[in-house]
Amino acid sequence: MSMTQTSSATAPGTKCWSCGKIADGHFCAACGKIQPLPRGTSYFAFFALPEKLQIDPEALEQQFHKLSWKLHPDNFMRADEFERNLSLERSSELNDAYRALRDPLTRVEYLLAHKGMRKEGAAKQQAPPELLEEVFELNESLDELREARAAGEDLAALRASLESAEQDFQEKLAGVDAELDQVRTEWDAAIEANATESDLSKVMARMNEILNRRSYIRNLVVSVAKELADA
Amino acid sequence: MAYSEKVIEHYNNPRNVGSLDKKDPNVGTGLVGAPECGDVMKLQMKVNPATRVIEEAKFKTFGCGSAIASSSLATEWVKGKTVEEALAIKNTDIVRELALPPVKIHCSVLAEDAIKAALSDWKTKQGEEVNAAETKSAAH
Numbered sequence: 001m002s003m004t005q006t007s008s009a010t011a012p013g014t015k016c017w018s019c020g021k022i023a024d025g026h027f028c029a030a031c032g033k034i035q036p037l038p039r040g041t042s043y044f045a046f047f048a049l050p051e052k053l054q055i056d057p058e059a060l061e062q063q064f065h066k067l068s069w070k071l072h073p074d075n076f077m078r079a080d081e082f083e084r085n086l087s088l089e090r091s092s093e094l095n096d097a098y099r100a101l102r103d104p105l106t107r108v109e110y111l112l113a114h115k116g117m118r119k120e121g122a123a124k125q126q127a128p129p130e131l132l133e134e135v136f137e138l139n140e141s142l143d144e145l146r147e148a149r150a151a152g153e154d155l156a157a158l159r160a161s162l163e164s165a166e167q168d169f170q171e172k173l174a175g176v177d178a179e180l181d182q183v184r185t186e187w188d189a190a191i192e193a194n195a196t197e198s199d200l201s202k203v204m205a206r207m208n209e210i211l212n213r214r215s216y217i218r219n220l221v222v223s224v225a226k227e228l229a230d231a
Numbered sequence: 232m233a234y235s236e237k238v239i240e241h242y243n244n245p246r247n248v249g250s251l252d253k254k255d256p257n258v259g260t261g262l263v264g265a266p267e268c269g270d271v272m273k274l275q276m277k278v279n280p281a282t283r284v285i286e287e288a289k290f291k292t293f294g295c296g297s298a299i300a301s302s303s304l305a306t307e308w309v310k311g312k313t314v315e316e317a318l319a320i321k322n323t324d325i326v327r328e329l330a331l332p333p334v335k336i337h338c339s340v341l342a343e344d345a346i347k348a349a350l351s352d353w354k355t356k357q358g359e360e361v362n363a364a365e366t367k368s369a370a371h
């Protein structure tokens with residue numbers, strides 16, 4: 001399926017299993033029967049959306065409600081088993097698709113996973129050594145604070161340094177999120193401009209790298225927040 | 232998440248926590264991270280250049296219980312082994328020993344990656360050539 005077109009929920013030119021006419025949506029336009037879901041259908045295609053990262057959340061939600069109503073198994077109680085199963089399958093897929101696309105961050109993760117850029121494990125790249133060093137050091141200073149607290153050192157001073165650490169990590173996180181926003185815009189522009197696969201891959205590699213960095217920093221934010229809650 | 236007894240045991244009594252002198256030419260340092268969860272692990276080994284036997288191993292891990300247990304186990308296993316024997320340790324060996332569930336496999340991968348990274352650092356320091364396959368990420 002071409003990445004640049006508005007994709008539909010079935011491969012173009014797929015024939016309806018029931019009437020044989022061309023059917024390229026969740027339902028056959030000619031006879032109205034529910035259609036099977038081709039393997040590897042992207043969640044974007046599920047909502048008949050182009051593979052862009054900026055999605056209007058309200059339109060998505062509306063589309064979700066509309067589809068979940070149309071695909072709902074209750075509508076197929078009197079249909080045969082084949083159609084009943086299709087409705088079940090599609091309904092559960094719909095929920096997964098909505099969950100993945102609703103949140104801007106999981107949307108990026110989904111896009112990269114769908115394109116084979118972010119496989120759990122296999123395609124993982126090591127983070128740059130400087131980043132790991134930095135994260136490790138920040139973790140170590142957090143550890144020192146923890147130990148100081150356990151040793152009963154001055155709590156007020158400790159709290160102050162935790163708070164400044166938190167602010168520091170929050171700023172870093174905001175920085176990464178700004179980078180992510182930037183690259184989202186770039187991606188959408190590239191899709192719009194029918195960019196080549198290799199240009200698209202470059203943008204995805206950047207997104208991947210930013211997501212990796214983000215997960216380390218987010219981890220630090222969570223750890224320091226936990227410390228602060230205990231302090 | 233229910234951890235296995237072995238994981239809990241290592242978690243409560245981690246072996247060989249600490250660090251070695253990074254600048255010592257006989258010490259190899261491996262610092263690796265798992266982008267899936269943002270956890271980081273540092274593993275260091277002191278290797279006798281004459282015998283190629285790993286004499287000391289230390290780790291420090293900021294991560295989940297499984298990652299701590301995996302690195303603790305890794306330091307135990309590499310001690311007394313030669314560089315080549317240590318490089319043969321697979322993350323699947325760790326998974327088996329600690330009875331890690333599938334969602335925790337990446338934690339053991341981190342430990343295997345750390346061993347490999349530390350030893351390739353040592354080799355570089357010794358002026359040895361590092362085999363490209365050794366620095367690659369572990370099998371998942």
Ligand code: FES
Binds near residue numbers: 265268297
């Ligand atoms: S959860 Fe990430 S190392 Fe264990």
